[in-house]
Amino acid sequence: MVSLSLLSSIVCGSSVRYDPKELNALFRYYANRTLSNHRRAGTLSQVSLPSNVSGMEVSVVRLRSSNLWGRGIDSKYVKIPPSVRTLPYVKRLAIVYDNLGNWSSKYYHVPGHSLVSPVIGFEVYNYTDLMVGNSTLNVTGGSISIRFPYLKTKENNLTRLKCVRFRNNGSVEFKNVTERDVCVTESTGHFCAVIPYSSPPPPLPLSPSMPEKNMSIWKWWVIEFALGAVGLVVSVSVGVTVLRWWRKRKIKDTEKESDSSVALDTLWVREDHKMPCASMIRTQPALEHDYAP
Structure with missing residues (x-):
């Protein structure tokens, strides 16, 4: 029971x-x-x-x-x-x-x-x-x-x-x-x-003034703008980095050339201009043969 x-x-x-x-x-x-x-x-x-x-x-x-x-x-x-x-x-x-x-x-x-x-x-x-x-x-x-x-x-x-x-x-x-x-x-x-169960109905628009299609186009525009801004920032950063590298390389080349060259004396001309002047002869002239015709 x-x-x-x-x-x-x-x-x-x-x-x-x-x-x-x-x-x-x-x-x-x-x-x-x-x-x-x-x-x-x-x-x-x-x-x-x-x-x-x-x-x-x-x-x-x-x-x-x-x-x-x-x-x-x-x-x-x-x-x-x-x-x-x-x-x-x-x-x-x-x-x-x-x-x-x-x-x-x-x-x-x-x-x-x-x-x-x-x-x-x-x-x-x-x-x-x-x-x-x-x-x-x-x-x-x-x-x-x-x-x-x-x-x-x-x-x-x-x-x-x-x-x-x-x-x-x-x-x-x-x-x-x-x-x-x-x-x-x-x-x-x-x-x-x-x-x-029946398939769910399609979603309604987000608002009467902004249909779903226009909303999608607006989203794609925002995404493209953001990608363009990021690309511009990256390009500028790369350009600045390359320019700094080129300047440093130019300075090093100039300093190297300066270290390997001979300093020259200066000569004043008309008391208001000066120009480099060799104070000594680096290579002494010599005849190839003692006999000269």
């Missing part, structure tokens, strides 16, 4: 935690109570839920495994074909159907996708005690059909429509939609129709 703490955590006002596992336990608890008051097999019975979760639809039916194998069963949203047996085998079974309605997006979500239908689920249990655990189905005669009510999508989105199965471990499994509102499966669980 579901503990009182589990029930209070789901239905008590602001303490709702939106846990799918606890929600399924709540459905089993009230479905078990419903079956105890309805002994007739093969009849679908509505399950009364607390008012705090109004908007969800839950129903339960019990039947023999032989009837499921021979005739299958068709409910409002789920159609199970013949030639289906439970694993492990149980003589009498109970099937709990649920439609989460407007609560769907609170308990289930698919990253990158929007839910466009309510979440529809069904689980199979041993009729003797629904709280023990669910059973799986072995489908051999055909696929199980899930019909989604209130499909909220436009006609041009039908090609993007996908069916999703929510596994008990929290992962999702994508399946194809065979018709406009039908999904096929071979397993129990919870199912929903989804479409990918």
Whole structure:
């Protein structure tokens, strides 16, 4: 039996935690109570839920495994074909159907996708005690059909429509939609129709007086101006450096030439001009031969 703490955590006002596992336990608890008051097999019975979760639809039916194998069963949203047996085998079974309605997006979500239908689920249990655990189905005669009510999508989105199965471990499994509102499966669980998120709209202009195109041109102009200024500064710096180097080199050459030359005396001419004058003869004249004709 579901503990009182589990029930209070789901239905008590602001303490709702939106846990799918606890929600399924709540459905089993009230479905078990419903079956105890309805002994007739093969009849679908509505399950009364607390008012705090109004908007969800839950129903339960019990039947023999032989009837499921021979005739299958068709409910409002789920159609199970013949030639289906439970694993492990149980003589009498109970099937709990649920439609989460407007609560769907609170308990289930698919990253990158929007839910466009309510979440529809069904689980199979041993009729003797629904709280023990669910059973799986072995489908051999055909696929199980899930019909989604209130499909909220436009006609041009039908090609993007996908069916999703929510596994008990929290992962999702994508399946194809065979018709406009039908999904096929071979397993129990919870199912929903989804479409990918639409692409984001283009960004708006920065302001009415400055369109985005003009803003881009202005940015390129600023960048070019900055690059030109940097280039000018680099060119001037290189030119100044080369000029200083050339002057230093010229001074060194002049000093070297001055050190290697002979200083000359000066001679004043007319008392107001002076000019260099050699005071001695560096090379003495000499005859090549002592004999001269």
